[in-house]
């Protein structure tokens with residue numbers, strides 16, 4: 001930026017002055033600074049293009065601009081043309097044209113063209129009489145207008161862009177505050193113009209320091225919004241893979257008990273629990289706790305004890321190297337450790353009905369009820385699933401939506417959902433439950449518009465208008481990358497301890513004299529906790545408990561492998 005920033009305090013609103021004559025430019029800035037320098041940042045530019053660049057950068061950073069003073073006679077763009085373009089970037093800033101007496105006609109015309117607030121004749125001596133009264137009045141008017149600062153991360157995207165929705169979900173789940181701007185609304189368009197992008201590639205994420213990132217990857221985003229992505233050491237006592245309740249529990253206990261611990265998470269800490277709007281059955285929270293709150297506390301607790309928490313790092317390989325264990329990341333890098341706790345949980349199963357894949361992120365969402373809640377305002381929303389996760393989502397969304405229809409395949413909720421939730425749902429007037437119902441097709445142009453529902457009891461189908469569908473239809477462990485490394489059951493869950501040797505015999509390939517510990521896999525020193533474990537309870541409390549217990553077994557393993 002060539003504009004000369006004369007006061008560097010970032011938090012103050014700016015007053016920009018543009019004049020191609022350096023002496024005049026300096027004089028205006030000097031006079032402005034003398035009177036307003038303690039309250040405003042005076043920014044000076046010596047050409048229209050530098051002035052526009054300065055405004056664009058300030059826009060991206062979320063800075064406020066209170067007033068813009070531009071000289072009329074400038075070579076590239078005259079002052080009126082400049083103010084016209086400046087208005088596209090900062091429509092709320094007050095606009096002043098500096099003119100010579102001969103140009104007053106042009107200045108008067110400009111009052112209509114660019115909605116000029118004032119013109120000032122040069123020279124403006126003495127400023128107490130000719131400059132300050134005008135600028136005082138303009139700044140007072142500006143202060144009375146809506147000019148809330150937005151210094152945080154901004155996301156400009158489209159409601160029906162799948163990647164825009166993923167990015168919002170990613171930021172929300174990592175507890176990064178952001179402000180959302182629709183790309184087809186005026187402020188979104190101003191931000192896209194300031195970022196010099198055409199809006200065809202969305203979303204554009206603008207970091208708090210003003211850098212625009214076009215369609216950033218999760219890893220790029222993580223690094224730019226201050227999430228740790230790289231380990232600080234080459235070797236750890238314990239690597240925890242997965243940042244859900246089991247992994248966070250293991251990280252808290254591992255680090256607090258003196259193990260050099262790193263937790264690696266492929267997306268965002270919290271896992272499934274992080275997506276829950278309200279967990280009501282976790283010990284110690286009689287009024288319930290949101291998954292986001294629980295995750296935030298757990299992550300802070302883990303880091304307080306010295307655990308490193310890395311996000312956007314997917315583990316794709318596990319290898320035994322003598323006494324060490326090595327995990328390989330998706331980008332080919334690796335990390336060595338003495339022991340590993342697998343806490344990779346489960347992921348939502350996909351529903352195979354035609355149209356759903358194409359519309360995922362465009363009205364069809366797996367989980368993610370929290371981030372999309374605002375979009376449900378006044379809408380008829382459909383939720384698929386008969387378990388607690390679907391029930392919680394229906395309850396939560398009913399606060400925003402006109403109606404919520406819970407679509408359940410089975411004949412009732414009793415078998416699959418907790419009694420307290422069934423009762424809550426029955427008491428909420430805008431939730432309807434349709435049992436024996438399956439989604440057989442989804443359709444729409446660029447977003448979900450219609451669903452075909454099949455009543456399996458009556459064997460009838462019906463097409464309904466629908467813009468939002470949330471699916472919570474059970475989950476599968478994503479453990480294919482462990483194939484041939486540790487023993488898994490037919491559904492991919494990792495088998496541990498006594499289950500590895502049901503007849504009491506030593507598991508095949510097991511190299512030690514002792515039998516595997518309770519949460520130990522078929523590879524010594526590699527443990528599993530939480531939902532990824534075969535026969536696990538699939539509850540937050542049990543996942544946390546297993547994380548803690550696995551650490552106890554890690555200690556035992558380290559003392560005597």
Ligand SMILES: Cc1cc2nc3c(=O)[nH]c(=O)nc-3n(C[C@H](O)[C@H](O)[C@H](O)COP(=O)(O)OP(=O)(O)OC[C@H]3O[C@@H](n4cnc5c(N)ncnc54)[C@H](O)[C@@H]3O)c2cc1C
Pocket residue numbers: 241242243244245246247264265266267268269270271272273274275276277278279280281282313314315316343344345346347388389390392478529530531532537538539540541543
């Ligand atoms: C919406 C919802 C509501 C729920 N409500 C309740 C409730 O009220 N009460 C209750 O007790 N339970 C509830 N549950 C269930 C509970 O959340 C789970 O049992 C619990 O989260 C399991 O924890 P976990 O750590 O084993 O696995 P997960 O929570 O599944 O976490 C696993 C983590 O590992 C990461 N990961 C996976 N593979 C890799 C890899 N290769 N590399 C790096 N990271 C990886 C994933 O991204 C994920 O973050 C709910 C679940 C959902 C989805």
